[in-house]
Amino acid sequence: MIKIDVDMNxxxxxxxxxxxxxxxxxxxxxxxxxxxxxxxxxxxGDLEAAADVCPMQAITLMRE
Amino acid sequence: xxxxxxxxxxxPVLIVGASMAGLRTAENLRRAGYxxxxxxxxxxxxxxxxxxxxxxxxxxTEGQGHEDVAFPIRSALEENVEWVLxxxxxxxxxxxxxxxxxxxxxxxxxxxxxxxxxxxxxxxxDDHGLTGIHVLRTLDDAVALRQALRPGANVVILxxxxxxxxxxxxxxxxxxxxxxxxxxxxIPLERAIGPQLGAEVRxxxxxxxxxxxxxxxxxxxxxxxxxxxxxxxxxxxxxxxVLVVAIGSDANTEWLEGxxxxxxxxxxxxxxxxxxxxxxxxxxxxxxxxxxxxxPNPLFDEVARRVEHWNLPTETGKRxxxxxxxxxxxxxxxxxxxxxxxxxxxxxxxxxxxxxxxFGMTYLADRSEVVAGTLEDECVVEFFxxxxxxxxxxxxxxxxxxxxxxxxxxxxxxx
Ligand SMILES: Cc1cc2nc3c(=O)[nH]c(=O)nc-3n(C[C@H](O)[C@H](O)[C@H](O)COP(=O)(O)OP(=O)(O)OC[C@H]3O[C@@H](n4cnc5c(N)ncnc54)[C@H](O)[C@@H]3O)c2cc1C
Ligand code: SF4
Numbered sequence: 001m002i003k004i005d006v007d008m009n010x011x012x013x014x015x016x017x018x019x020x021x022x023x024x025x026x027x028x029x030x031x032x033x034x035x036x037x038x039x040x041x042x043x044x045g046d047l048e049a050a051a052d053v054c055p056m057q058a059i060t061l062m063r064e
Numbered sequence: 065x066x067x068x069x070x071x072x073x074x075x076p077v078l079i080v081g082a083s084m085a086g087l088r089t090a091e092n093l094r095r096a097g098y099x100x101x102x103x104x105x106x107x108x109x110x111x112x113x114x115x116x117x118x119x120x121x122x123x124x125t126e127g128q129g130h131e132d133v134a135f136p137i138r139s140a141l142e143e144n145v146e147w148v149l150x151x152x153x154x155x156x157x158x159x160x161x162x163x164x165x166x167x168x169x170x171x172x173x174x175x176x177x178x179x180x181x182x183x184x185x186x187x188x189x190d191d192h193g194l195t196g197i198h199v200l201r202t203l204d205d206a207v208a209l210r211q212a213l214r215p216g217a218n219v220v221i222l223x224x225x226x227x228x229x230x231x232x233x234x235x236x237x238x239x240x241x242x243x244x245x246x247x248x249x250x251i252p253l254e255r256a257i258g259p260q261l262g263a264e265v266r267x268x269x270x271x272x273x274x275x276x277x278x279x280x281x282x283x284x285x286x287x288x289x290x291x292x293x294x295x296x297x298x299x300x301x302x303x304x305x306v307l308v309v310a311i312g313s314d315a316n317t318e319w320l321e322g323x324x325x326x327x328x329x330x331x332x333x334x335x336x337x338x339x340x341x342x343x344x345x346x347x348x349x350x351x352x353x354x355x356x357x358x359x360p361n362p363l364f365d366e367v368a369r370r371v372e373h374w375n376l377p378t379e380t381g382k383r384x385x386x387x388x389x390x391x392x393x394x395x396x397x398x399x400x401x402x403x404x405x406x407x408x409x410x411x412x413x414x415x416x417x418x419x420x421x422x423f424g425m426t427y428l429a430d431r432s433e434v435v436a437g438t439l440e441d442e443c444v445v446e447f448f449x450x451x452x453x454x455x456x457x458x459x460x461x462x463x464x465x466x467x468x469x470x471x472x473x474x475x476x477x478x479x
Contacts, residue, residue, distance in 0.1 A: 012419060014412060015466050016375075031463040045095070048138065052088065052378055055412055057114050057135070 010058035017050035081179035082106025085354025085377035092385025094140035107152035118206040119230040182313035196290040215239030218303040223310035224252035233415040258432035330358035330370040336401035337384035353380040379407035406474035424455030
């Protein structure tokens, strides 16, 4: 499994991550980020892409 | 060196410029299957780090340093990668496939990635050797400027682009006695996001006490040994302990002089990010990525441009990594290159509690229109060149702005 952590002090809810890994990241009706804290290993590529495009570099990934 | 018997080439992929675009290219080379050696040659002493915080959080947060902005190094780059940092490339010989660094050491390469980015344009007038004059591009620049932005300082910023405006906001928040922005332009940020949003940005800055001296320039400096006052071309004299020069950037291409590449304003590349020589021929083992690359974007037109937005080091790195990996495998790169390279430029800017987010090339527009919300609060502004939508920019309203991404599509590739 991959653990996903978004530093909500940094996140500005730009939603760039949503386009790379929509299964994990979504903007809710108030334009605020919601995300799942875990994802299967096969998603590593998409999750790294999401972490890469985050303007605030708020996304940390950890492999378990 | 190349061994004709096995055709093995143990020379590395050499990436000059150890920053975001170089890093992204290396990651994508690995993703595309290249496991061979990679060498980074970087002028700065630091491993790759993220620049946007340099004019924002890091500039106002005492104690922040490299660890707060460093990019994570993915496991794929833990092996077979050499980092030569604190050393600048001085020249390139594409025949011998060698880069010579400033110490005279030679770095042979199998393929070369040019990722040397930009540097700020210098003060346009004589500085008379005065101290207290700053630019902002690197971490070291940011730390020096942070130390200078003491509460009570008189800060003058030359230039009203994004970096100038962000520094003004940070200086105002840091408790500067005065913050003055001096600019050639009629309206701050006008070229980037048009007169309506530019005027609104100015209004918000003025509400925080920032003063604007537009259609103006620097005439002279007074002080010894540090700057104390600046004289504007309009004749106005301003108290000044800290002068920040933020009037745009030049590409770091001096080291490419005499290499035969077209590096007249950034390095000209084709749709595969492969370098184009001044005679029009393409070098299949030389690539340019990030801010230093100049290329056309078929989303808009056929004009090759340098584009200085944060998402493009990633986009160019992805594409260059794929093409270069195919080239190193000996595959035909043409099918990848023929697919249009049409990354949607995206940028943002944070000033006070105002969050700007834009997609497209707003600066190509001849007209802009507020289509939702109000400028004074939150809004969405569309940008047109003739009838064509070329960009969108919002204050807040991120969901609505994000919704425009699908509106920019490349023309069907010519057959
Ligand atoms: C202060 C600041 C704030 C920004 N804020 C935003 C923002 O809010 N939103 C946004 O969209 N974009 C922003 N940007 C733009 C964004 O950061 C850049 O587009 C991005 O950093 C470009 O990455 P790059 O790797 O192409 O170039 P760079 O990051 O400039 O990297 C080039 C590297 O090459 C090195 N180098 C240069 N010459 C040589 C040589 N001869 N030999 C070896 N190495 C060399 C340099 O030292 C540098 O480390 C900002 C930029 C700055 C400076
Ligand atoms: S890209 Fe980053 S800043 Fe934007 S919503 Fe995702 S985590 Fe937050």
